[in-house]
Amino acid sequence: MTLELRSIRKRLGSFELPQLDLTVEEEEYFVLLGPSGVGKTVLLEIIAGLLTPDSGQIRWRGQDITTIPPERRGFAIVYQDYALFPHMTVMQNIIYGLRSRGVGRIEAIAKASQTAELLNISPLLERMPQALSGGEQQRVALARALVVSSGLLLLDEPLSAVDLRLRQRLQREFKRIQQQTGTTFMHVTHDVDEAVLLGHRVGVMLGDRLRRVGSPADLFRKPDDPDVATFVGMRNIFPVNDYEKGFCRANGVRIHIGERAEPYPHIWIRPEEILLSREAFESSARNQFPCLVDDWEFQDVLVNVRVRIGDLTLNVLVTYGSFEKLEIERGGKLYATFKSSAVHCF
Amino acid sequence: MRKYRLSLFSITFLLLGSVVLAFIIAPLARLILAASNQELGQALHDAELWSSIWLTLRAAAAATLASTFFGVPLAYLLARTRFPGRAVVLGIVDLPIMIPHSAAGIALLTLIGRHSVIQRATEPLGINFVGAEAGIALAMAFVSVPFLINAAREGFTAIPDRIEKVARTLGASRTRVFFTISLPMAWRGILSGMVLMWARGISEFGAVVIIAYHPMTTPVLVFQRFNDYGLASARAAAVILILVCAAGFSILRFIARPARTESL
Known part of the structure; x- marks a missing residue:
């Protein structure tokens, strides 16, 4: 097993993420599905190390990483609004993580070029983020995260800011890249279709609780929770x-x-x-x-x-x-x- | 071509606004026009005036640079963290704007006056405050530092915190994120804060005159000449100071102007 969350709890002001247990397997595309405001982003930021849980434990490949700071965990986040560094070129954005980890400039550029090729953004490397379309920005954000990935990538609604057709194309691309790189993807979304399309397994969070974890087929063929079933759009x-x-x-x-x-x-x-x-x-x-x-x-x-x-x-x-x-x-x-x-x- | 339609609304607002502009411009224009060529010519060769201008610019710059060093970290903390008592800290930062500057000068004097603990401690090092440039810079800093901190804080607040979070998850420490992401993205805000603070420092009279009548900063010099020799004598000094400042701020504001393609 790769990532293990044990009895994670977090309170943030009036928001509370009650106790949560979850295991994500190696090389899995795991999708966390739920309406907005349910705490999916909080959970991702806890995994990334940006937030410390009030109680509970996070284990990665068998090791307790609960108190390790984000820069030493190496779980890069891709946000919905891309969060590219606006004062850096695409190349500088992509090598930022490598340079932060002490990789030499030449090696970093070589690695970044490889990743750029994987994502078909090689011609964009000298551009500034402001000069890119939404889809291009999303690819750059993904490349920037992939290039430093140490096995787990965190995706926070990465496709909800692009239009439907581009979203469908990027979904296929995300799937391909996940398979090609063998990286574990933890993808958060409120879009049922996206969850079913991408996830090897889907976890449904409702009412601040992880209500169900299972394959997309099970989710639709074997409902066991009327709220979950209604949320994923099941009728009758x-x-x-x-x-x-x-x-x-x-x-x-x-x-x-x-x-x-x-x-x-x-x-x-x-x-x-x-x-x-x-x-x-x-x-x-x-x-x-x-x-x-x-x-x-x-x-x-x-x-x-x-x-x-x-x-x-x-x-x-x-x-x-x-x-x-x-x-x-x-x-x-x-x-x-x-x-x-x-x-x-x- | 774009057409501007003059509605009753825009005419009214333009008229009201132009009253304010006229109120600012009129005295300055009157002052500059009233100064005769002969007065100005004399002022240009007035060594005392020039050394006071140089002192004023230098002390305000020193105050600004030192405050930037200490103030930017505070601005960052105020922009990025929520801690108990943050509202109190924000209030403290704004305090110098609210208290009369003469009172601020008196307060400073009690802290760094001739018989104060601080003055006695720094005297062996050759640092004097009262009647000295260090004291002038301190007085300027006290009354103008809120402008710097507030502008820098707004600069940092404008950076989406997700950008900094992403940088952390990519492997950058907090220090690295600050120097490679936050500071480069907020520098315009910081720089315009510095310009504001410097300007405010140069123009300070009340607090400065209490700490140091001599050496004379230009605002003190203008006051002294007005008191001792009358309006005409003060006028030329004032004109020169205004022109020097206007030139300096125009240049700095140009450097710190917002980029035209900032947003996505």
Whole structure:
């Protein structure tokens, strides 16, 4: 294991980061996901050594580094606003860390040139930061951090200041560089898509607490926390009001869930596993309800249709083809059908 | 081409503003125009005047340089750290602006006067304060150091603290960050603070005259000539001092002017 946070706590004025435990593995791309104001940056700055935790321990490759100052830890931070040194050229920015560690000028320039090549910024080396575009500045900030990296890089919302298309390109680039260099990346973001795209594992911080750590697939296929599930944008999560053998009641609707060992407080009905039809039909699926169309929104490849079964509003994902064939209109009557296996209990 | 539309708003504000400008410019212009060529000619060859100007510039510069050495670290601490009693420290820094300068001179005199502990300690080293250049510089420093510290503090505050944090994580010690990042980025603020402080030091009369009537700084000389010989005699000295200062500050302000492409 590479980085280990044990029972970290920190209070800053009225803000408090309650006890937190986390392990990040060697060569992992770890994404810490959470809304703003939850303390993600504070956590990164604790790892970097810019803040000292009130209690707890930070271990790096087995060694306790809790009290080691940032310049001796070597975990460079990349901030959202790049924080390039405005009075230095790109080259001077990149070699700054190496020079601070006593690397000779010639060697530093050679290393910086290599890193610049990796990031495709070689033609920019003599420019001043003010003369660079946002994407270029971001690459320079990344190069400046990578060139001194001793195995762990800290990225604080590094892509939230660039526009969508550039962000997607840089995301792919971050992924490539992480793989190519084998550096452990700890990346903080509030963007769910970014977290899922980049992270080998994703940690979700909500309400000042690390609520869940797992692979992106687990995050979406096996929710275990309704707040986390809602935060990552999952729909059709309902509290269970009533429970009887093989069935549960959610918002007054009796849903067949099959044999489950014990009662669960929540169910999640997978939106892509619900079928809409104009007529009722014979099916092995045990859940079939008449419903009314509320509204819908077009997504990139599917349409999210909201239908009401009594007091229960269900999101259903259908293809554009089905959307047209069903002649969906507001207030229209349809049937929603799903198997008990489409219902996840947690 | 850009068109300026004169609204009632802009006319009103321009008029109000020009009253202030006229108020500043009128006495100075009147003074310079009133001095006859003959007066000025005499003043130009007035050795006493020139040595007083030289003394004034030198003492103010010494006060500024010494205060920069001690004051910039304080300005940095005030800009970058939050500690209990910080508000009190900020108040202390501003104190010399608020107290009457004659009172400041008296206060200083009680500290460094002929029979004070400090004077007795420095006397064997040949350092005298009362009636000496060191005392003049101290009086100037006392009344003008707030300008330096406040300007430097604002210069440091304007640096995003993330820039310094990044430098730390890249491997730079606090000292290195200060000298390679903070100081180069704040130098304009510090320099304009130094210019302000120097200017304020040169113009100081109240505190200086209490510590040292002799050797005479130019403000004291102007006062003495006005008292002893009348307006005409004081006028020429005043004109020369104003011209020398105006030239000096124009040059320094030009050096410390904000760069046009500072922001991203």
